[in-house]
Amino acid sequence: MSVDMVEVVIDSIRVSLMSQQRIVILREADSERYLPIWIGVYEAEAITISLQEVEVIRPLTHDLLKNVFHALNARIVRVEISALKDDTFFGNIVVEVDGNLLDIDSRPSDALNLAVRAHVPILVARTVLDSAGIIPEENLKEEAALTKPAKPTKPEEPEIEGSEDRLSIFEDFLDKLELDDDDEEDEDKKDKK
Numbered sequence: 001m002s003v004d005m006v007e008v009v010i011d012s013i014r015v016s017l018m019s020q021q022r023i024v025i026l027r028e029a030d031s032e033r034y035l036p037i038w039i040g041v042y043e044a045e046a047i048t049i050s051l052q053e054v055e056v057i058r059p060l061t062h063d064l065l066k067n068v069f070h071a072l073n074a075r076i077v078r079v080e081i082s083a084l085k086d087d088t089f090f091g092n093i094v095v096e097v098d099g100n101l102l103d104i105d106s107r108p109s110d111a112l113n114l115a116v117r118a119h120v121p122i123l124v125a126r127t128v129l130d131s132a133g134i135i136p137e138e139n140l141k142e143e144a145a146l147t148k149p150a151k152p153t154k155p156e157e158p159e160i161e162g163s164e165d166r167l168s169i170f171e172d173f174l175d176k177l178e179l180d181d182d183d184e185e186d187e188d189k190k191d192k193k
Contacts (some may be wrong), residue, residue: 005123043109050116062113076118079111
């Protein structure tokens with residue numbers, strides 16, 4: 001591995017306050033630095049199903065992909081969030097085949113789905129964490145510990161147990177996100193209709 005990588009774990013999956021899109025929150029293994037990555041609803045549900053060990057009758061797409069790797073004697077070694085370019089995260093699946101390591105380009109959501117199914121490490125390039133990672137301030141941590149979210153968790157909202165209090169600080173972060181110019185133009189078009 002030539003790039004400096006940091007191990008992370010999936011801390012929680014949240015619903016965006018501005019849309020129905022999901023955000024997977026990765027937490028650095030040995031610190032309180034977080035990396036939020038926007039992912040699709042279906043990908044988030046697939047991660048949640050695997051994390052909660054829900055049995056499904058037929059294999060989901062990511063289960064199928066894991067089964068294909070296994071059938072071809074390819075071992076998933078790790079997954080990586082390798083880059084962040086123009087607000088887009090890039091993923092990588094590292095697979096061992098016949099003693100050789102192969103890098104397979106991937107969306108981060110697909111790489112994360114495979115990681116939770118294959119029980120392999122999730123690594124993030126240190127440059128990605130340095131540019132997009134969030135370290136909550138102490139006063140926000142104290143405020144989050146004293147307050148609860150106004151609305152109860154919806155049944156359809158995927159969440160990993162025990163993370164609600166600690167991650168309520170991300171509500172402030174999400175509230176402060178500005179829409180892209182493209183999003184504002186789309187809203188203007190909708191308003192004119």
